[in-house]
Amino acid sequence: MSYSNRILEAIRKQKENPTPAEILMAQKLNFRNIRFKFIYPVVLESKFFTADFYIPQHSLIIEIDGGYHNRKDQNMRDMCKDIVYESLGYNVLRIKNHEVDTFDTLSIRIFEKKSIIKNVNRKFNKQHLKGRRCNNQQSQSI
Numbered sequence: 001m002s003y004s005n006r007i008l009e010a011i012r013k014q015k016e017n018p019t020p021a022e023i024l025m026a027q028k029l030n031f032r033n034i035r036f037k038f039i040y041p042v043v044l045e046s047k048f049f050t051a052d053f054y055i056p057q058h059s060l061i062i063e064i065d066g067g068y069h070n071r072k073d074q075n076m077r078d079m080c081k082d083i084v085y086e087s088l089g090y091n092v093l094r095i096k097n098h099e100v101d102t103f104d105t106l107s108i109r110i111f112e113k114k115s116i117i118k119n120v121n122r123k124f125n126k127q128h129l130k131g132r133r134c135n136n137q138q139s140q141s142i
Contacts, residue, residue, distance in 0.1 A: 007041050007043065007048055010041075010048070010050065011039050011041055011050060014039045014050055015038065015039050018038075019064065019066060019097070020097075021064045021066070021097040021100045022038070022052055022053075022064050024100050024101070025052075025053060025062065025064055025095070025100050025103065026038060026053075028100070028103060029053070029055075034055060034057075035055070035056065035057065036053050036054060036055045036056075036062075037053070037054040037056070038052070038053060039051075039052065040052075040053065040054035040061070042061075042084070042085060042088065042090075044084055044088070049081055049084065049085075051063060051085070051090075052064045054090075058091060059089060059090050059091055060090070060091045060092075060093060061085050061090045061091065061092050061093070062093045062094075062095060063078070063081075063092065063093070063094045063095070064095055064096075064097060064100060065078070065094055065095065065096050065097065066097050067097070069094075069096075078094070082094070
């Protein structure tokens with residue numbers, strides 16, 4: 001299977017099984033007429049990541065984090081993933097599943113007005129990763 005076909009297959013599988021929080025976020029974005037891409041691929045060399053939502057108008061990636069994102073190992077993967085996104089020029093907003101219910105008009109207006117949204121929900125900054133290496137487990141190999 002070719003490089004691009006592997007990416008397309010991974011995206012197809014993710015799109016077939018959206019979480020209830022992802023469905024709700026899509027509904028909220030649609031309701032506000034905000035254009036977005038669901039399960040957006042981000043490719044860096046021979047690795048790729050998939051973002052839950054991408055809003056091109058603001059170069060904004062929204063990640064919806066379920067309970068397993070609270071695990072220390074997954075939290076580290078998420079931080080590494082965010083660093084990759086930011087190094088490519090994206091803004092990143094992480095929202096926990098239960099926060100999607102409260103992702104109201106005010107929250108949406110924040111990025112509609114192009115306010116600064118970088119790292120709204122991040123618990124750690126890049127200094128925390130100083131000296132640590134984001135290994136190959138952070139992304140999917142192709």
